[in-house]
Amino acid sequence: MVNDEKFVEDIVDQDDNFSQWYNQVVRKAELADYAPVRGCMIIRPYGYALWENLQQKVDARFKETDVQNAYFPLLIPQSFLQKEAEHVEGFAPEVAWVTRGGGEELEEPLAIRPTSETIIGNSFSKWIQSYRDLPLLINQWANVMRWEKRTALFLRTSEFLWQEGHTAHRTPEEAEERTRLMLEVYRSFAEEDAAIPVIPGRKSENEKFAGALRTYSIEAMMGDGKALQSATSHNLGDNFARGFDIQFLDADSQRKYCHTTSWGMSTRMIGALIMVHGDKSGLILPPRLAPYQVVIVPIWRKEKEKEAVNELVNRVEKMFKGKVRVKVDRSENTPGWKYNEWEMRGVPLRMEIGPRDVQNNNVMLVRRDNRVKEPVSVDALEQRLPELLEEIQKALYQRALEFREQNTYTTDSYDEFKQIIAEKRGFVRVKWAEDSAAELAIKEETKATLRVIPFDQPEGGVQGKCIYTGKPATCEAIFARAY
Amino acid sequence: MVNDEKFVEDIVDQDDNFSQWYNQVVRKAELADYAPVRGCMIIRPYGYALWENLQQKVDARFKETDVQNAYFPLLIPQSFLQKEAEHVEGFAPEVAWVTRGGGEELEEPLAIRPTSETIIGNSFSKWIQSYRDLPLLINQWANVMRWEKRTALFLRTSEFLWQEGHTAHRTPEEAEERTRLMLEVYRSFAEEDAAIPVIPGRKSENEKFAGALRTYSIEAMMGDGKALQSATSHNLGDNFARGFDIQFLDADSQRKYCHTTSWGMSTRMIGALIMVHGDKSGLILPPRLAPYQVVIVPIWRKEKEKEAVNELVNRVEKMFKGKVRVKVDRSENTPGWKYNEWEMRGVPLRMEIGPRDVQNNNVMLVRRDNRVKEPVSVDALEQRLPELLEEIQKALYQRALEFREQNTYTTDSYDEFKQIIAEKRGFVRVKWAEDSAAELAIKEETKATLRVIPFDQPEGGVQGKCIYTGKPATCEAIFARAY
Numbered sequence: 001m002v003n004d005e006k007f008v009e010d011i012v013d014q015d016d017n018f019s020q021w022y023n024q025v026v027r028k029a030e031l032a033d034y035a036p037v038r039g040c041m042i043i044r045p046y047g048y049a050l051w052e053n054l055q056q057k058v059d060a061r062f063k064e065t066d067v068q069n070a071y072f073p074l075l076i077p078q079s080f081l082q083k084e085a086e087h088v089e090g091f092a093p094e095v096a097w098v099t100r101g102g103g104e105e106l107e108e109p110l111a112i113r114p115t116s117e118t119i120i121g122n123s124f125s126k127w128i129q130s131y132r133d134l135p136l137l138i139n140q141w142a143n144v145m146r147w148e149k150r151t152a153l154f155l156r157t158s159e160f161l162w163q164e165g166h167t168a169h170r171t172p173e174e175a176e177e178r179t180r181l182m183l184e185v186y187r188s189f190a191e192e193d194a195a196i197p198v199i200p201g202r203k204s205e206n207e208k209f210a211g212a213l214r215t216y217s218i219e220a221m222m223g224d225g226k227a228l229q230s231a232t233s234h235n236l237g238d239n240f241a242r243g244f245d246i247q248f249l250d251a252d253s254q255r256k257y258c259h260t261t262s263w264g265m266s267t268r269m270i271g272a273l274i275m276v277h278g279d280k281s282g283l284i285l286p287p288r289l290a291p292y293q294v295v296i297v298p299i300w301r302k303e304k305e306k307e308a309v310n311e312l313v314n315r316v317e318k319m320f321k322g323k324v325r326v327k328v329d330r331s332e333n334t335p336g337w338k339y340n341e342w343e344m345r346g347v348p349l350r351m352e353i354g355p356r357d358v359q360n361n362n363v364m365l366v367r368r369d370n371r372v373k374e375p376v377s378v379d380a381l382e383q384r385l386p387e388l389l390e391e392i393q394k395a396l397y398q399r400a401l402e403f404r405e406q407n408t409y410t411t412d413s414y415d416e417f418k419q420i421i422a423e424k425r426g427f428v429r430v431k432w433a434e435d436s437a438a439e440l441a442i443k444e445e446t447k448a449t450l451r452v453i454p455f456d457q458p459e460g461g462v463q464g465k466c467i468y469t470g471k472p473a474t475c476e477a478i479f480a481r482a483y
Numbered sequence: 484m485v486n487d488e489k490f491v492e493d494i495v496d497q498d499d500n501f502s503q504w505y506n507q508v509v510r511k512a513e514l515a516d517y518a519p520v521r522g523c524m525i526i527r528p529y530g531y532a533l534w535e536n537l538q539q540k541v542d543a544r545f546k547e548t549d550v551q552n553a554y555f556p557l558l559i560p561q562s563f564l565q566k567e568a569e570h571v572e573g574f575a576p577e578v579a580w581v582t583r584g585g586g587e588e589l590e591e592p593l594a595i596r597p598t599s600e601t602i603i604g605n606s607f608s609k610w611i612q613s614y615r616d617l618p619l620l621i622n623q624w625a626n627v628m629r630w631e632k633r634t635a636l637f638l639r640t641s642e643f644l645w646q647e648g649h650t651a652h653r654t655p656e657e658a659e660e661r662t663r664l665m666l667e668v669y670r671s672f673a674e675e676d677a678a679i680p681v682i683p684g685r686k687s688e689n690e691k692f693a694g695a696l697r698t699y700s701i702e703a704m705m706g707d708g709k710a711l712q713s714a715t716s717h718n719l720g721d722n723f724a725r726g727f728d729i730q731f732l733d734a735d736s737q738r739k740y741c742h743t744t745s746w747g748m749s750t751r752m753i754g755a756l757i758m759v760h761g762d763k764s765g766l767i768l769p770p771r772l773a774p775y776q777v778v779i780v781p782i783w784r785k786e787k788e789k790e791a792v793n794e795l796v797n798r799v800e801k802m803f804k805g806k807v808r809v810k811v812d813r814s815e816n817t818p819g820w821k822y823n824e825w826e827m828r829g830v831p832l833r834m835e836i837g838p839r840d841v842q843n844n845n846v847m848l849v850r851r852d853n854r855v856k857e858p859v860s861v862d863a864l865e866q867r868l869p870e871l872l873e874e875i876q877k878a879l880y881q882r883a884l885e886f887r888e889q890n891t892y893t894t895d896s897y898d899e900f901k902q903i904i905a906e907k908r909g910f911v912r913v914k915w916a917e918d919s920a921a922e923l924a925i926k927e928e929t930k931a932t933l934r935v936i937p938f939d940q941p942e943g944g945v946q947g948k949c950i951y952t953g954k955p956a957t958c959e960a961i962f963a964r965a966y
Binding site for chain 2: 033035036037040041042043044045047048049051052068069070071072073074075076077080093094095096097098099100101102103109110112119122123126138142143145147148149158159161
């Protein structure tokens with residue numbers, strides 16, 4: 001499209017209407033589209049490239065911990081879902097059912113997997129014979145389906161993409177260790193690659209996975225102060241092992257149940273990237289995940305300038321081939337239009353190359369995050385550009401961390417708690433005596449939920465009373481309104 | 484598993500029962516398993532690693548031709564499937580239908596995608612406005628479902644993994660060019676990476692894709708002489724553009740229909756790898772796709788030898804880290820058991836390291852394809868080992884090509900044709916006057932189908948009569964029994 005006008009009609013201000021801002025950015029940046037099937041989404045090439053980069057980073061981290069990928073069937077027999085009582089209760093209302101196939105009614109309806117503990121548990125029971133077969137460490141990248149009434153692109157869609165890891169272990173201790181290890185993998189990915197500071201910790205009984213012994217999560221604060229659960233890791237105890245008869249012969253010749261775990265991260269993470277880093281001009285993508293890390297905008301007015309500019313553009317493009325993800329915008333749009341478009345699409349670094357730059361053997365680099373301009377000599381570029389990308393990566397993390405700290409409150413008064421939740425944005429950290437009824441009452445009264453009981457607790461234990469029940473507090477917990 | 488016995492009970496001879504051999508190898512090598520849902524399969528880690536390597540190679544080849552990945556919904560409204568008449572007729576009998584979701588009966592049944600021309604066509608109609616938006620070059624890696632009555636692991640399963648490319652173009656010529664380009668991508672992948680010689684060409688009217696103008700395919704000969712269609716590329720003309728209103732405003736200000744293509748390759752290719760290269764001892768994997776390119780087997784008898792052997796094993800492992808996919812088998816099994824296991828699992832090269840090797844600063848390399856042994860000095864290893872892998876890659880291709888040539892017949896007599904098909908294995912190349920009724924008659928009489936009309940035709944055209952109708956031949960065609 002040749003277009004001299006400003007590319008985007010103004011995007012709504014984040015502070016005025018965050019969810020509208022989010023939707024506009026997702027659509028305008030061509031990350032995703034609504035599908036003709038209600039609640040489903042189309043991930044467009046720019047959004048999918050982001051997902052591919054995320055996959056690559058996460059997958060490499062999994063493989064470093066000896067996890068292997070595999071693939072299990074999309075369809076799960078109804079009877080399988082029913083083998084773990086809490087699990088079926090949790091997921092049955094959200095299931096899509098296949099009832100006809102190949103022109104015939106099926107004898108048993110088949111669920112489109114909402115998650116695969118059951119069908120993978122069935123395989124584990126066949127593959128595992130002896131303690132020598134343990135641990136079994138499997139992951140799959142797959143689509144899953146949970147029929148949702150209210151949907152939002154990336155954040156909550158009926159079909160979404162994710163990875164789900166499933167492991168089986170000899171002892172409860174090993175299962176717990178693996179559950180925590182995978183949470184740490186997610187934490188390091190989120191903080192190092194996605195530049196999103198997260199709070200790792202344990203979920204309450206109310207919020208844990210249907211069928212789990214314990215659920216851990218990493219929680220992140222979005223740009224509007226709401227929480228987003230960014231990944232979860234579940235210690236399933238022997239619940240699924242009993243449901244699916246996953247047993248092994250131990251060294252002492254006793255048959256024992258395995259202890260299993262599962263853990264997942266989804267396309268939701270893309271929603272988090274958008275909501276943590278974006279600003280009023282649109283997306284800001286962390287360099288390690290950005291589909292394009294640098295966009296080059298060639299600039300000339302007169303035809304005779306064109307050749308020299310293009311020569312330098314091509315030289316720089318070649319310099320970084322295979323090393324940095326560079327996009328050269330050679331379209332017929334004006335430079336101003338290109339600046340706006342690639343700012344809106346969140347490319348971390350813009351490189352302007354015009355006739356004067358050619359003369360000075362320079363290029364102009366412009367950071368997306370703080371708009372700071374830096375002329376760099378072509379000779380220094382190969383060193384300076386990757387440095388700058390790392391600086392942006394770190395700056396994004398730092399900015400998000402400061403935002404979270406500025407918007408995290410502590411209080412011992414439930415009245416103040418209610419006031420903060422109603423009038424401010426952010427997290428509230430309180431003393432807590434774990435109590436499901438109190439938790440539900442708070443949700444009812446304030447819409448805030450217990451996001452996580454952070455691993456990071458006061459040394460020597462918590463002193464004082466629970467903010468709601470007045471009972472002796474057992475921990476500190478974080479409450480917030482959440483996605 | 485500690486096990487001193489020979490790892491595998493003897494695998495059945497390929498010549499005695501090829502399909503039983505195939506099944507045994509798939510199961511014993513732990514490539515895949517049948518799923519509890521009829522017709523579906525579980526791809527085990529070793530099989531999935533093969534798929535990942537294939538994906539990586541194919542995806543890189545796509546991206547070199549400017550294709551971008553995206554993701555479209557799993558579920559397709561019934562009404563969409565019905566918009567292209569031949570398409571729905573072709574696929575409706577194989578569709579699995581979702582009729583319930585979130586506890587309610589759906590108003591319109593949703594098909595699990597058997598292929599995505601329709602749902603992607605719907606998006607294309609929204610994304611394409613002007614000729615400047617063309618060509619649009621999209622691919623997705625996804626699962627699809629076609630309800631199959633008779634299934635075989637990798638070759639024909641109700642759910643399978645594949646990639647499906649979808650493109651839209653301004654002119655019929657550009658669409659045809661892209662259709663042929665993608666077939667060429669598949670050919671080069673098959674021959675260079677999978678070491679499978681293939682015959683590229685056009686499908687007959689009977690065998691073309693439901694809704695296509697023309698279908699091209701690459702056909703490969705399996706170890707039993709049967710044909711396997713390994714990938715297809717379809718020129719869809721404006722059939723889907725008319726069904727889904729994919730129009731663009733051309734430079735002459737006229738609204739015109741796009742010309743679209745689609746093209747796909749699936750987990751079937753893993754079946755081809757097994758059936759082309761395998762032998763009576765099991766799999767033989769081409770080095771470029773093998774999950775492990777080299778397996779190191781440490782050998783010692785006395786405990787005091789162990790340390791020196793391990794030192795060299797670790798040194799060699801480190802030497803190739805990040806360069807060659809090396810597996811060190813440190814299990815407690817005997818060396819003989821390990822040889823059998825890794826031969827059966829098709830690792831291209833085995834490296835034996837024992838006390839004498841340590842003394843001589845040597846390792847012993849043993850090729851899987853021809854069992855030739857070669858002692859290599861440790862100092863020469865970094866150079867020699869990658870060379871050997873390339874030699875194996877080429878030898879596998881060459882062997883498969885010779886096998887195909889030895890088992891390809893030509894004849895002008897239909898009686899002889901019938902005799903070849905009944906008594907021999909392989910391809911029969913004949914003169915042909917394209918005629919769908921004759922093609923169906925031949926299938927009925929011999930079970931052989933027209934696999935492909937090769938691009939490679941006699942210079943100056945075909946002289947003589949059609950083998951079946953006696954009409955003047957228009958081309959040469961290849962018939963065979965097929966998977």
